[in-house]
Amino acid sequence: MAEGGFYHTLNTYDRARFTFSFMQFGAHVPEGDFVRYLRKLLKLPLAVEYFPDLTLENNRITRVTDHRPDPLESDQTTEGLLDYLNPSLREVEDTEVIQAAKFIHWVQHDPLHKDAQVETAISNRRDKMVQYARKYALDGKSDIVCLVVADIRHQGRAKDTSIIHALQSPDGLTPFGIAFVT
Secondary structure (H helix, E strand, C coil): CCCCCCCCCEECCCCCCCEECCCCEECCCCCCHHHHHHHHHCCCCCHHHHCCCEEEECCEEEEEECCEEEECCCCCCCHHHHHHHCCCCCCCCHHHHHHHHHHHHHHHHCHHHHHHHHHHHHHHHHHHHHHHHHHHCCCCCCHHHHHHHHHHHHHCCCCHHHHHHHHHCCCCCHHHCCCCCC
16 A cells, blocks of 8 residues: 555666566566566567567567667576666656556556566465565464565565564564564
């Protein structure tokens, strides 16, 4: 709710440089949620209408210029993808506006785009919750505690040691502004 809860929620002003969707998929993370999301989008029928210069090559987001492939992301970096979406944080550039407009228009007019967003969110959360359950001993914890842990991790608001300490303390998640005991 705090982020708007819309399919076309956009952020281009912080270190992520480009986040999109109701889950704020961030383009700055290699093999992250945005990369997986965009890969899914590039398989949709309307992908060529919105991003005619992008394709998937060996399951990598690739820009084709002058008939030459230019991979925009790898296991180590998404710097090329960030430059493609939002060249800098110094100003709002035409490139940033155009790329943002493409995402917004597409999600507002194609139900398959919305479906891809929801599928990516569910898949990512499911995978992450399996990891979090092990790491933070969440088995048997309330759904609210699990949700708070997922949000803290998604937003990068705390390190593992802080989360573990909060979950083990008698004050529960109070250090994170959550006023209930686990």
